[in-house]
Amino acid sequence: RSSWLLLAPLLTPPVPVITAPPCSLCPEGAHRFQWIRNLVPEFGISSSHVKVLSSPTEFYELLKVQIKTAKQRVVMASLYLGTGLLEQELVDCLEETLEKSLQAKGSSNLRVSILLDYTRGSRGRKNSRTMLIPLLQRFPEQVRVSLFHTPNLRGLLRLLIPERFNETIGLQHIKVYLFDDNVILSGANLSDLYFTNRQDRYVLLQDSPEIADFFTELVDAVGDVSLQLQQDDTVQMMEGMEHPYQGDKMTYCEIANRRVMEVINSARTRQELLHAKTFHSSQQGSSLLSQQGSQVSEDLKMEHDTWIYPLIQMKPFGIQIDEMVTETLLTEAERDSRIYLTTGYFNLTQAYMDLILGTRAEYRILLASPEVNGFFGAKGVAGAIPAAYVYIEHQFYSEVCYLHQQERVQLQEYSRAGWTFHAKGLWLYLAGSDLPCLTLIGSPNFGYRSVHRDLEAQVAIVTENKALQQQLHQEQEQLYLCSGVVSASTFEQPNRYVKLWVKLVTPLIKNFF
DSSP states (O other): OOGGGGOOOOOOOOOOOOOOOOOTTOOTTOOTTGGGGGTSOOEEEOGGGEEEEOOHHHHHHHHHHHHHHOSSEEEEEOSOBOOSHHHHHHHHHHHHHHHHHHHHHSSOOOEEEEEEEHHHHTOSSSOHHHHHHHHHHHOTTTEEEEEEOOTTSOHHHHHHSOTTGGGGSOOBOOOEEEETTEEEEESOOBSHHHHHTEEOOEEEEOSOHHHHHHHHHHHHHHHHTSEEEOTTSOEEOOTTOOOTTTSOHHHHHHHHHHHHHHHHHHHHHHHHHHHHHHHHHHHHHHHTHHHHOSHHHHHHHHHOOEEEEEEEEEGGGTEEHHHHHHHHHHHHOOTTOEEEEEESSOOBOHHHHHHHHHSSSEEEEEEEOGGGSTTTTOSGGGGGHHHHHHHHHHHHHHHHHHTTOTTTEEEEEEOOTTOEEOOOEEEEEOTTOSSOSEEEEESOOSBHIIIIISEEEEEEEEEOOHHHHHHHHHHHHHHHHTEEEOOGGGGGSGGGOOOHHHHHHHHHHGGGO
């Protein structure tokens, strides 16, 4: 049953690290991360539009409120929608909002678009599909449900791999929840655990139409190359679209690449034009200063103190933006700067490990202790996954010790009774600063899957605003407070015993989880 796990994809050449060319339009005092806009659109916003959430309950309640107040669009991308009572309540909220929208205008302007993974969303008799079919039947003109199927799961492989195991080949892993012009970025899925006792990260970007438009277009683009759920629980591709596993793989991937890159490049062009216009307006504003007082200049200066960069990673389609930016951030981090990096599944790519071990910044890496790993207590082979993560962690820790890097690179394990841990991302503190100026937040776990197999999206949030920096700092501190520092004695504890067969199998299968 496990021989198929050896079918790892071919390794590609290393991703080039970007150098930061000077920007001809950068105003004085502009932040040092504007090189990212050479790859993706840059969205300047006010820090007052950014709210960092801290708990699953807060996340769930916000989802319900946002659905109930949506007027134009609800766009939700997730790995899957669960089948419990809390998830049903979300579906009921959608139905109620759609119903109200119809009654108010006769023909509704509200559009609901949901993007999930095909394999995860089809698991079991009661699944994400069966949860959403009533909405499709009741509101066929307003609701779209797209199910992404990786092009790497095809032919004999698709026939032989059983349910659940087929999810290891590649997934739709993006988590974006969007309501009119409000956007929630997270690593959390739409499932009861993520609404109650699975710790993740969540950020709300309020009244941000350009960012909302971007993620709407991104979800639409992936949706267009995905299977469309029908009212009778069948699926079909949009007319004229190449099929992900029945059609030609190369053709499909080229079409998908083109669709997604069109979204990224057109948004980037729009934002560059807007940036140029704002820059010239600010120049004019300074010349009007003597005539109209300081208000014009002050408004222009105060409006944007925070910048949002969407980072997309879709290696099956040849899109590696998130990987390039992350590697560059790790490479460029200077001596005495600190990087707090967290992942629910500690399985870093070799490139990320080499950069952490070979660069100058201090690292505090937060990962799940075995008891808060999402696979802890799972049945069958999946139950051994926490032990495999312990083995990977022990190997990395041994490498840190061998290189005498224990002071610079520190591992910390999250532990909280009755909870599981799913938070991912990083916070960057520049040398001499007590507050972070940049965070990455979204779906990637910094592992092989995130880089090579799945569809991922996160944002880099860069801010000069002290209040928002404080919010991000508190978020980091709150997560790290529930952790203990890893030492050699950690791996001598009885619950860290790793069976021989797990040690032998882990190097063969670590690219699949």
